[in-house]
Amino acid sequence: MRLTSMNRLALAAVPALFFALLAPANAQYSAPPNSGTTFKDTSMLKPPAGAKVAIFVFEDLECPACSHAFPMVQGAIEHYKIPLVRHDFPLKMHLWSFDAAVNARYIQDKVSPKTAEEYRGAVFASQTSIASKEDLNNFTRRWFQSHKLNMPFVVDPQGVFTKEVQADYALGERIGLTQTPTIWVVTQKNWIQVTDVNQLYQTIDAALAEANTAAPKSTAANSKLRHPATVQK
Numbered sequence: 001m002r003l004t005s006m007n008r009l010a011l012a013a014v015p016a017l018f019f020a021l022l023a024p025a026n027a028q029y030s031a032p033p034n035s036g037t038t039f040k041d042t043s044m045l046k047p048p049a050g051a052k053v054a055i056f057v058f059e060d061l062e063c064p065a066c067s068h069a070f071p072m073v074q075g076a077i078e079h080y081k082i083p084l085v086r087h088d089f090p091l092k093m094h095l096w097s098f099d100a101a102v103n104a105r106y107i108q109d110k111v112s113p114k115t116a117e118e119y120r121g122a123v124f125a126s127q128t129s130i131a132s133k134e135d136l137n138n139f140t141r142r143w144f145q146s147h148k149l150n151m152p153f154v155v156d157p158q159g160v161f162t163k164e165v166q167a168d169y170a171l172g173e174r175i176g177l178t179q180t181p182t183i184w185v186v187t188q189k190n191w192i193q194v195t196d197v198n199q200l201y202q203t204i205d206a207a208l209a210e211a212n213t214a215a216p217k218s219t220a221a222n223s224k225l226r227h228p229a230t231v232q233k
Contacts, residue, residue, distance in 0.1 A: 040176035
C-alpha cells in the first residue's frame with residue numbers, strides 16, 4: 001500500500017546499458033534502484049505468449065496507492081500497446097476490497113473486459129465514499145443502473161469468481177508480496193519492480209529497448225503487440 005520515495009534514475013537515457021546489467025531473472029531490480037521488495041518466487045513474471053514486454057500488477061481496490069497508480073498503468077498499456085497482466089490482492093485488513101474484486105470478475109465474465117475496467121476505475125475514483133460492504137453494494141447497484149445493466153441478487157452464487165480472487169491472493173503470497181500495488185515491467189529475460197509509478201514509462205522504454213536489441217523484430221510478434229490486452233488471472 002506504500003510507494004517508496006527514492007532518488008530518481010534516468011532509465012530512458014541509458015536503457016540498453018541499464019538492462020545489460022540485469023543478469024538472472026530472479027535477482028532484485030527496482031525503479032528507483034534499491035527500493036524494491038525481496039520476493040520469494042518470481043518465476044511467473046514473464047510476458048504473455050507473443051509479447052516482448054508486459055506490465056504485471058497486483059492491486060487492491062480499496063488501496064489509495066492503487067487508485068493513484070491505476071490511470072497511469074492504463075495510460076501506459078494504451079500508449080505502448082503492451083499487455084497488462086492483472087491480479088487481485090485484496091488485503092485482509094480491508095473491509096470490502098475482496099467483494100469489489102469479485103464484482104469486477106463477474107462484470108468481466110458476464111459483460112466485457114472493457115466494462116470491468118470501467119468498474120474498477122469507478123471504484124478507485126469513489127474509494128473515499130465507500131466505507132463498508134453495504135456502501136459497496138449500493139455503489140455497485142447504482143453503477144449497474146447507470147450502465148443499463150441488471151445487477152444479480154447474488155453476484156457469485158457458485159463461488160467461481162471468489163475462487164479466482166483467492167487464487168490470485170495465493171499467487172501473491174507465493175511471490176512474497178508485502179504491499180499494493182506491486183508493479184513490474186517484464187521481458188522474456190528480466191523484470192524490474194516499479195515502486196515509483198512516475199518511473200513506469202521510462203522503465204518500459206528501457207525494457208523495449210533491451211527486448212528489441214536482444215532479438216530481431218518479428219512481424220508476427222509485432223502485430224500482436226499493436227493491440228493492448230488485459231490478461232486477467
